[in-house]
Amino acid sequence: MTEPVKSAPPLVFEPGGYAKFSGQQVPLRQRLQSLIGVFARDAFRATPAKLGAALYLLAPLCLAAWLVVRSYLPDLPVAIGGDGDALSLWKFSKIPTAGQVHCDLQALETAFAVNSFLLLLGQATQIAPLLARDAHQGALLLYFSRPVLRSHYLLARLAAATSIGSLLVALPSLLLILVALSQHGLQPGGCPWPGLTGALWWLALMLAVVVCAVVVALATSLVALAAGVLVRNPSAAPLAMGGLVLGSLTVSWILQAAYGRQGLARALDLHHALQAPWFLLTWLLQPSAPPKPVLQVMLLGLVIWVLLAALGWWLLQRFLRNPPLGKGRA
Amino acid sequence: MSTAAPSNRNDPVASLRGVAKTFGEVQALTAVDLDLPAGLVGVLGPNGAGKSTLFRLLLGLDRADQGTVQVLGQPMPEQTLDVLARVGYMPEDDSLFPGLHGLDQVVHAAQLSGLSPVDARSRAHQALDLCGLSDARYRMAAGFSLGMRQRLRLAMAVVHGPELLILDEPTAGLDPDGRAQMLDLIKEIAAQGVSVLLSTHVLPDVETVCDHVVLLSRGQVSYAGSLHAFRAGSGSRWRIRVVGDPAPLQRNLTAAQYACETEGRDVLVTATADQVGDLWRICAETGVGVRRFGPAEEDLGTAFVRHLRIDDPLRRAAGGAP
Numbered sequence: 001m002t003e004p005v006k007s008a009p010p011l012v013f014e015p016g017g018y019a020k021f022s023g024q025q026v027p028l029r030q031r032l033q034s035l036i037g038v039f040a041r042d043a044f045r046a047t048p049a050k051l052g053a054a055l056y057l058l059a060p061l062c063l064a065a066w067l068v069v070r071s072y073l074p075d076l077p078v079a080i081g082g083d084g085d086a087l088s089l090w091k092f093s094k095i096p097t098a099g100q101v102h103c104d105l106q107a108l109e110t111a112f113a114v115n116s117f118l119l120l121l122g123q124a125t126q127i128a129p130l131l132a133r134d135a136h137q138g139a140l141l142l143y144f145s146r147p148v149l150r151s152h153y154l155l156a157r158l159a160a161a162t163s164i165g166s167l168l169v170a171l172p173s174l175l176l177i178l179v180a181l182s183q184h185g186l187q188p189g190g191c192p193w194p195g196l197t198g199a200l201w202w203l204a205l206m207l208a209v210v211v212c213a214v215v216v217a218l219a220t221s222l223v224a225l226a227a228g229v230l231v232r233n234p235s236a237a238p239l240a241m242g243g244l245v246l247g248s249l250t251v252s253w254i255l256q257a258a259y260g261r262q263g264l265a266r267a268l269d270l271h272h273a274l275q276a277p278w279f280l281l282t283w284l285l286q287p288s289a290p291p292k293p294v295l296q297v298m299l300l301g302l303v304i305w306v307l308l309a310a311l312g313w314w315l316l317q318r319f320l321r322n323p324p325l326g327k328g329r330a
Numbered sequence: 331m332s333t334a335a336p337s338n339r340n341d342p343v344a345s346l347r348g349v350a351k352t353f354g355e356v357q358a359l360t361a362v363d364l365d366l367p368a369g370l371v372g373v374l375g376p377n378g379a380g381k382s383t384l385f386r387l388l389l390g391l392d393r394a395d396q397g398t399v400q401v402l403g404q405p406m407p408e409q410t411l412d413v414l415a416r417v418g419y420m421p422e423d424d425s426l427f428p429g430l431h432g433l434d435q436v437v438h439a440a441q442l443s444g445l446s447p448v449d450a451r452s453r454a455h456q457a458l459d460l461c462g463l464s465d466a467r468y469r470m471a472a473g474f475s476l477g478m479r480q481r482l483r484l485a486m487a488v489v490h491g492p493e494l495l496i497l498d499e500p501t502a503g504l505d506p507d508g509r510a511q512m513l514d515l516i517k518e519i520a521a522q523g524v525s526v527l528l529s530t531h532v533l534p535d536v537e538t539v540c541d542h543v544v545l546l547s548r549g550q551v552s553y554a555g556s557l558h559a560f561r562a563g564s565g566s567r568w569r570i571r572v573v574g575d576p577a578p579l580q581r582n583l584t585a586a587q588y589a590c591e592t593e594g595r596d597v598l599v600t601a602t603a604d605q606v607g608d609l610w611r612i613c614a615e616t617g618v619g620v621r622r623f624g625p626a627e628e629d630l631g632t633a634f635v636r637h638l639r640i641d642d643p644l645r646r647a648a649g650g651a652p
Contacts, residue, residue, distance in 0.1 A: 025415060025444035034441045045429045138425025142486070145389050145421070146442040283579040325391060 032152045039160035041124060052122045056168050064175050121245055123168070123217070126237035127161045127224040131319065133234040141325045150320045158221050163219025170209050219309045226312030229319040341403065343494050343525045344370050344388055349397035353384050358383040360549040362397070366527060370520050372536035372557070373529040374634060375546035379530045382422075384546065385496055388527075389419055402494060418492035420483045422499040425473050428602065432458060433467040438484050442594040443490035450489075457485035459513060459553050474561070477508035488519055490638075495519065495526045501535055513538050522550045545634070561627040570625040573619030580615045585608075598626050 044050055134140045143153050227244060228237035349362040358379045375381050385589035386392040390410035399406040401413045427435055436457055440450035458467050461481040466474065480500060487495060488582050499508045500516065507534070517539055520526045528540060536543060536557070543560045545553040553560055560608055562609055572579055576592045583590045586608070590599040601609055613620050 026446050028411070031442065031444060034447065038438055038441075042429060076434050133428060138421060138423045139427050141421050141423065142422075142425050142427060142439070143442065144391060145414065145417075145419040146439065147411040147444055148442050149411070168484070290619075325386075 028147075028149070028152070031148065032156055035148070035152065035156035036159045036163075039156050040129075040164060042130075043160055043164050046126070049126050053164075057171060061175070065151035089188075109267060116312075121242060122228075123161070123165045124241040124245060127221050128228040128231075128241035129234040130157060130161075130228060131225055132228045132232050132237050135232065135324045136234050138325075140323050144323065144325065150323070154225075154316055154320055157220065157225065160215060161221035161225070162217045165220060166210070166213035170213035171178050171215055174206055174209055219305050221292040222309040222312040222316070226315040229315055232324070338572070341368070342366055342624055343402060344527075345385075345398075345400045346387070346394075347398045348397060348598035349387065349394045351380075351387065351392065351394050353383075357549050359387075359394075362549070362551055364544065364551050364554055366525075366544065368525045369525045369542060370516075370528065370540045371542040371544060373527055373544045373546065374533070374536065375552075378548075379546040380549045381546055382498070383549075385419075385498060385527075385529065389417065390414065401645040415490070416493045417493045418487035420487040420495070420497045420500055422502065424479065425483070426479065429470075429472075430467050431470050432463055432474070432482055433484060435471050436489050438488035445490055453489050453491070455484075456606065457489040458482075459641065460518075461485040461522070462511065462626065476503045477505070477511075480504060480508070480512060481515070484515060488524075493524065495524050497526060498529045499530055500528065501530060501532055509535070533634060558627070561630060561633045562625050566600055566602060567626040567628075568599045568601055568606070569622070569624060570599065570620060571588050571595055571622040572613075573621055576618070579613060579616045579618050582612050586612055590646065595621075 002037065131140075134143070144150060177188045223244070224241045227241040228234075239242045344366040346362050346364045349359055349364075350357070351359040356604070362380075362384075373381050373384065377546065387394055388401050388406065390407035392411065393407055402416055404413050406413060410511075427438055430438060433451075433454055436454035437447075437450045440453050441447065455467070458464060461484055462479060463481055463485065466478060471479065474482060480503075484497075487497070497516065501512050506511060507549060516526060516528065520539070526539075528536065531590060532534060534600075540557055542555065543553065543557050544551060545560070557623075570576075570579065572595055576595055576597045579597050580590055582594050583597065588599050588601055588605075588609075590597055592598070599609060610623070613623075
């Protein structure tokens with residue numbers, strides 16, 4: 001005896017069908033961590049982001065490999081530092097200047113200089129549309145109709161963007177410091193102290209790299225997210241943020257051309273203002289290294305940047321108090 | 331996480347007391363007193379009636395200007411996190427997490443609802459199987475058809491095993507087959523003891539799955555009660571089921587000046603409640619056996635319009651007295 005074949009069952013349920021969940025729920029903090037993980041992966045999902053990050057990290061890796069190879073060639077020894085400023089190893093995320101490394105690395109140095117600017121622009125334009133996109137596609141409604149604090153949503157977005165940005169800023173510099181250390185020990189490269197003190201000094205330098213990278217990435221993320229919230233259009237947000245960076249750069253160029261006050265002009269230029277934390281920490285570690293007027297100007301840039309970030313934070317808070325939870329267009 | 335005891339099946343899943351909500355000049359809800367019972371409840375109302383506002387208040391997305399809202403015995407929005415961990419919501423809009431494939435959408439939703447990564451993945455697979463998306467779990471959700479997206483959103487809403495499921499237009503845009511599948515799914519889930527609030531404009535959907543109906547009109551509750559009572563009619567139309575041929579009874583009723591018609595073995599008569607005795611007398615004089623005598627149920631569309639007209643003077647003027 002066989003069962004008659006049903007012509008078209010309305011729906012095939014797996015064995016068991018719907019069942020209530022009987023497990024334990026994880027605490028809120030763990031949920032925040034998983035949110036950060038998802039947002040971090042989200043930031044790298046787009047092909048331009050993957051490509052940009054790969055290129056940015058590939059350059060210091062190539063340089064590190066090149067330095068190691070060159071150090072084994074007796075005719076072309078690599079002498080990093082020399083003029084007494086090890087800070088040049090890592091500041092601005094650049095490779096050592098061509099003058100400090102006795103081989104022709106001018107092209108790579110230029111590439112890094114361009115990279116440090118493109119990183120800011122790239123990171124900002126990647127981050128700017130995120131909130132607007134979530135609102136536009138209805139994902140905000142999905143997040144806020146779940147047991148997720150609105151502040152956690154914002155914190156997770158910021159943490160993901162900041163961690164990726166700071167990683168990209170810090171990694172090349174840390175890599176170069178480690179290469180210099182492996183090649184020349186503690187003393188060369190401008191370290192004024194031998195032995196344990198010197199080791200601590202290098203460690204402080206590396207920590208400074210991380211702190212500065214985090215400050216730069218956090219400030220960039222805050223302003224970029226706020227720009228996206230202001231525009232509220234995922235397509236226009238990158239343009240708005242790119243416009244902000246390029247606009248400030250243009251103002252800086254105009255002032256520079258008109259008054260020849262390079263440092264002061266750069267304080268108004270957000271790209272260069274981001275270097276302020278580096279200068280500040282440079283000065284703290286080695287008070288005699290940066291000339292004081294430059295430090296003052298850079299600090300002015302830092303103040304401008306911090307004010308912008310504070311304004312961004314206020315805008316984001318206002319956005320989250322009354323977020324657009326309307327029609328989604330996935 | 332939620333430490334509240336599971337709610338009693340007889341308790342209302344949500345209660346609103348004197349709730350008012352205004353958006354600028356628009357009064358979205360006005361002094362709403364409402365108990366939503368456990369089970370399958372259809373929330374009906376014309377556009378702008380306040381259904382979405384009601385759902386937003388239940389989900390803690392908005393705060394009522396006046397009154398109190400309780401969901402699963404907890405005050406909202408004070409206990410939003412605890413309540414939302416026990417509630418599943420399927421939005422009306424085409425909302426998805428951007429850039430994720432089907433499985434990741436559901437895993438992400440489960441993790442947001444407080445499940446551990448391992449539980450989330452295992453439950454996500456089950457939810458996708460339940461919703462008939464087993465073959466599409468690794469496809470990008472953005473490429474899903476509308477019906478698949480609706481089922482994906484349902485999977486996301488149920489993945490954490492909610493006690494209350496809020497479905498906003500779950501069958502919108504679906505073809506008849508897809509609609510039938512979706513309603514089957516909803517009934518399957520409700521059969522496991524999940525209370526369901528279903529908002530829809532498709533009245534047959536409510537007839538198919540719901541036990542109770544809430545009708546909102548202009549920010550107020552026009553009707554809240556059982557579906558049967560909702561359709562019971564205005565009390566002016568009666569259904570008499572007779573043994574044998576209904577034609578003689580129809581002739582006698584017509585002769586007595588009653589408007590009536592036959593429907594199979596039923597005679598549908600228009601009469602006031604005071605005239606019920608007279609109807610019984612005519613039945614006795616005709617000599618027909620009466621199997622059933624009671625108010626004639628309206629179809630849901632007629633009942634919907636009639637309830638709206640009771641509340642809305644403009645509609646009443648345009649359409650005449652119900």
